[in-house]
Amino acid sequence: MSEVMPAQSGSVAAWTERYGHALMDTFGPPQRVLVRGEGPYVWDADGKRYLDLLGGIAVNALGHAHPTLTAAIAAQLGTLGHVSNFFASPTQVALAETLLRLADAPAGSRVFLANSGTEANEAALKLTRRHSAGARPRLIAMEHAFHGRTMGALSLTHKAAYREPFEPLPPGVEFVPYGDAAALEAAMGPDVAAVFVEPIQGEAGVQIPPPGYLAAVRELTARHGALLVLDEVQSGMGRTGRWFAYQHEHIGGGIIPDVVTVAKGLGGGFPVGALIAYGEHAAGLLGRGQHGTTFGGNPVASAAALATIGVIERDGLLAHVSQLGAWWRASLAGLHHPLVAAVRGEGLLIAVELASAVAPRVAELALEAGFVVNPCTPTTIRLAPPYVLTQGQAQTFVDFVAGLPVEVTA
Ligand SMILES: Cc1ncc(COP(=O)(O)O)c(C=O)c1O
Structure with missing residues (x-):
């Protein structure tokens, strides 16, 4: 008999294995298996927390499990x-x-x-x-x-x-x-x-x-x-x-x-x-x-x-999106990190353009550090987080970029 509510237990590795046997390979191997979200954060099946700066690809405007939406x-x-x-x-x-x-x-x-x-x-x-x-x-x-x-x-x-x-x-x-x-x-x-x-x-x-x-x-x-x-x-x-x-x-x-x-x-x-x-x-x-x-x-x-x-x-989120986006772009550009060639965008749709084609590797490093981002081109990291993201949360990603090595190899 199939489960009405599948058990949430099981490791990332175990779910990834089951995924590989049950789903088409259309999206490639999943980066992680996510089990829970709250505000701008998601948790994987091993209990690790990530700041979701992709928001389901520009979808989760209110973050995860917003009480009014739910x-x-x-x-x-x-x-x-x-x-x-x-x-x-x-x-x-x-x-x-x-x-x-x-x-x-x-x-x-x-x-x-x-x-x-x-x-x-x-x-x-x-x-x-x-x-x-x-x-x-x-x-x-x-x-x-x-x-x-x-x-x-x-x-x-x-x-x-x-x-x-x-x-x-x-x-x-x-x-x-x-x-x-x-x-x-x-x-x-x-x-x-x-x-x-x-x-x-x-x-x-x-x-x-x-x-x-x-x-x-x-x-x-x-x-x-x-x-x-x-x-x-x-x-x-x-x-x-x-x-x-x-x-x-x-x-x-x-x-x-x-x-x-x-x-x-x-x-x-x-x-x-x-x-x-x-x-x-x-x-x-x-x-x-x-x-x-x-x-x-x-x-x-x-x-x-x-x-x-x-x-x-x-909640006046349009103004927040504008203000936070402008501050974030300026903060990321202001790092003058040699790996960052340019930062562009409008509101909370932002591209961090890299100086070389290492965006997939930078996204991996970000994931390891607890950030979900998206390498939408070989040179571009895309950020499209929930509108409820705070400046303090956005700052943690600025700190991550500041700490990236000058040279990242693909
Ligand atoms: C500009 C644009 N149009 C259409 C689509 C397709 O939307 P959906 O994936 O909801 O079918 C996307 C998805 O990325 C998009 O960015």
Whole structure:
């Protein structure tokens, strides 16, 4: 008989062994087996504590086991856990209304609720196909973009190693250099349905485009009648100190996009994604019967998202994210450690760019020292911690970097 609640006992080694016999090797061997979390900390099966500076890859906005989030999920699950989308639920409606408010979305805007970032982007992709159906076969995405791994989202994702084993992918997508408005202008035409762009490229190593870039993309898409789709799956929901990264003047320049997708931090760790279509023009494209989902807009996922957003607002976490992020970046850069070539980011989406391709080794050293970080490129350590991280906790990582040897070998 299977266990209703699997025993939490067992060492890291024992669970890793069982993992290897039961799960596909898709993610490679797990770095550790984690059994518990509280605030910005997680514990492994051997009882060792780590400061989680990755937050489940930019997900655990409120940290682990936040009492308000836990209570909201439990209360909703104990009241009404799931209904089909033949029916509505109050949390679903309230979440959609809240997202429209946070997005300052104009009249006529609408939300589609999904379960993940990839699914939100799939919905966006389908929506763009309905735009001047047939007459606009081309889609433009950015070099080094990451939009997800399902076939549609993968067609918008740039990395050859992710794409090539699964070709042929859905056709029509072309890539232009990120941050280069002139390259986009040269590629635009009346046959382009949409331009997909991350306001900050996360997986590519936290790349922020030059000021004025998104405004230029908005102007070009409007001029050519194409939709502007912003993928805020990683950069959205307060991660950068604003609800959406494009809302920073120096990133978005005051633009209004046509579509924004979010997920990751939206549910504070509970799987939920969303597409926001701005204005009647975009919101009308994915009409009745043209898309669907069993779980999307689930009452529990919606309650999790509402609680996460509610705590961020109640506790003033957007301002904290901005202040702590600025202090942390300055502190890390101020070390002038020879291994650190640059520190960049916005809010608590931060890249420590190393002087050589030793990020995987530095991440290992960090783990040994009790920090979860992510080598998202060979030269880049990515930090995307919970918004509840304190300056004292962030300082411990500054001390770790200060203590790194001048030369780390891969
Ligand atoms: C910008 C962006 N879009 C989409 C995705 C895919 O989201 P998910 O893993 O929730 O499907 C990610 C995940 O890293 C992402 O960073």
